[in-house]
Amino acid sequence: MYKLSQIPEEYKKKLxxxxxxxxxxxxxxxxxxxxxCAAPYDIDIEIGKRAKDLHGVEIVATTVVKDEPYAAYLNSxxxxxxxxxxxxMNGFERKMSKDGRCWFIPILFNELPKYWENIDKLIIQVHPMDQWGNFNLGPQASDLRGLIRAAKTIILEVNQNMPKALGYETELNLCDVDYVVEGSNHPMPQIPNRAGTPVDDKIADYIIPMIEDGSTLQLGIGGIPSAVGRKLAESDVKDLSGHTEMLVDSYVDLYEAGKITGNKNRDKGKIIYAFAGGTQRLYDFINDNQIVFNAPVSYVNNVGVVASIDKFISINGCIDLDLxxxxxxETAGYQQISGTGGQLDFAQGAFASNGGKSFICVHSTRKFKDGHVESLIxxxxxxxxxxxxxxxxxxxxVTEYGTALLKGKSTWERAEALINIAHPDFREELIKDAEKMGIWTKTSKISM
Incomplete structure (x- = not known):
């Protein structure tokens, strides 16, 4: 640790x-x-300029929130x-994967800080240094401590637009940094609020009555969680709290509507999160705000921590499921299109919570460009x-046709419950398939 008087000079040396x-x-x-939002901008552009002269370099990341593909990819x-x-994987990483340029790292998100080893260079954007020599890591404490521990060289790209995220393990001192770059202050990447579809709204309408006053919410990203957040803000449900892997704009809506009091039995008064991504409105809400509390994902997604919070409600989406x-x-057949994330962490933690519930939501069908429709069950x-x-x-x-409780159910009871919330056009076919699979009996009942 430097003496306070040394900080200005040491900063200049590392610049x-x-x-x-x-x-x-x-x-x-x-x-x-x-x-x-930590992925570098200016340094990535410069690495891109060198890309064709490099050999055997690997660039790794997780859940990057970025408006454009890496320059290091585009120029190599x-x-x-x-x-x-x-x-x-995000959208541009999916394209990189199709090009054979990007591989997937399977994880349990709550374990991620322990996975990292042998990182030669950690290059991330941060909030400007304060008078005490500390750089705020921005709204993504998540696994950064694991990366910092594993990194041989740490290079910071300072961005004045990076929100200052208060929390735990959200600071890095100048003495632990090798180099500092004062960046061009590129705007924070934006994830626009996608308007929910009528199907999203129907799914949300099934979930809202099952959320009690005093619940703590984990909302994923996408149309369905957004619809749930919007409808909760307009509902009579009150005294809510937040504890979530990804902080999104829905929490701002709920806070502004007076729904979030933070009156939960753990981390009282705080909206706990591992990382954030959304509109500038969200980043402004995070900046230097004691209400929102950034913490490592090893804490946020810890199943025991989630389970200890009463009335924990986890709401996530999926691509498809079976009977x-x-x-x-996370996949479309063999193609990786996203990741495991914290869905399993929160599904287990919410169920173990006193009065908790875990909802996994999906549209009953998908329509393809050629006009044909398939069941997602x-x-x-x-x-x-x-x-x-x-x-x-x-x-x-949960689908737009209802809710299926699967915990404690036998295989034929599960099949019956899931067929009951499938699209009506596919129910008879699913029954026939279930019969062939031996998980449907003549005594099974279904309301058509």
Whole structure:
């Protein structure tokens, strides 16, 4: 730790340009761009300029919130130059994966800080240093401590637009930093609020009556969680709290509507989160705000921590599921399109909570560009599909046709409950499939 009087001079010694920072990346390096909004902008552009001259570099990241693909990807030609890996794919990483340039790292999100090792360069954006020599890591404490521990060299890109996120393990002192780049202050990446569809609203209408006063909410991202947040803000439900992996704009809506009091039995008065992504309105809400509390994902997603919070409500989405109740929230057949995230963490924790509930939501069907429609409740999941949440951990499944309680149910009871909330056009076919699978009996009942 430096003496306070040394900080200005030590800062100047460590100050370099983005071009100089990029030049520090050597052949064979494993580089991390961090998580959430932490991915660098200016240094990434400069690495991109060097991409064709590099060999054997790997860039890893997790759940990156970014408006555009990495310059290091756009300006490189092959994996021999730079290859990529992520623990949760976003839109441009899916394209990189299709191009054979990006690999997936399977994780349990609550364990992620322990996974990282042998990081040659950690390059992340941060909030400007304060007078005490501390850089705020921004709204993504998540797994950054694990990366900091594993990194041989730490390079910070300072962005004045990065919100100051208060919380636990959200600061990094100048003495623990190798180099500092004063960036161009690129605007924070935006995730626009996507308007919910009528189907999203119907699903939300089934969930809202099951949320009691005094509940603590974990909302994922997407149309259905957004619809739930909007409808809760307009409902009579009150005295809510927040504890979530990803902080999204819905929490701002609920806070402004007077619904969030933070009166939960753990971390009272705080909206706890691991990382954030949304509109500028969300980042402004986070900035230097004691109400929102950023913490490592090893705490936020810890099943025991979640279970200790009374009336914990977890609401997430999925891609499809089968009649056994196995849930896929990350692949389309063999193609990885997102990640495990914390769905399993919160499904287990919410069910173990006193009065808690876990909801996994899905539209009953998907319509393709050629006009054909398929059921998203399937007899069995397609070949190559990854199980995100095993059948033993699923509590409630919700579609626009109702709610299916799966906990404690036999295989034929599960099949019956799921067929009952499938699209009516597919129910008879699903019954026939269930009969072939031996999980439907002549005494099974279903309301058509």
């Amino acid at each position: 370099i340009t983005a071009e100089q920072a990029a030049a520090l990346v050597k052949d064979g390096d494993r580089v991390s761009y961090g998580l959430g 030609d092959s994996n021999e130059q730079i290859r990529f890996a992520t623990a949760h 056994y109740g196995q849930v896929n929230a 399937k007899p069995t999941l397609p070949a190559g599909t990854v199980i995100t949440t095993p059948r033993s951990a699923v509590h409630y499944i």
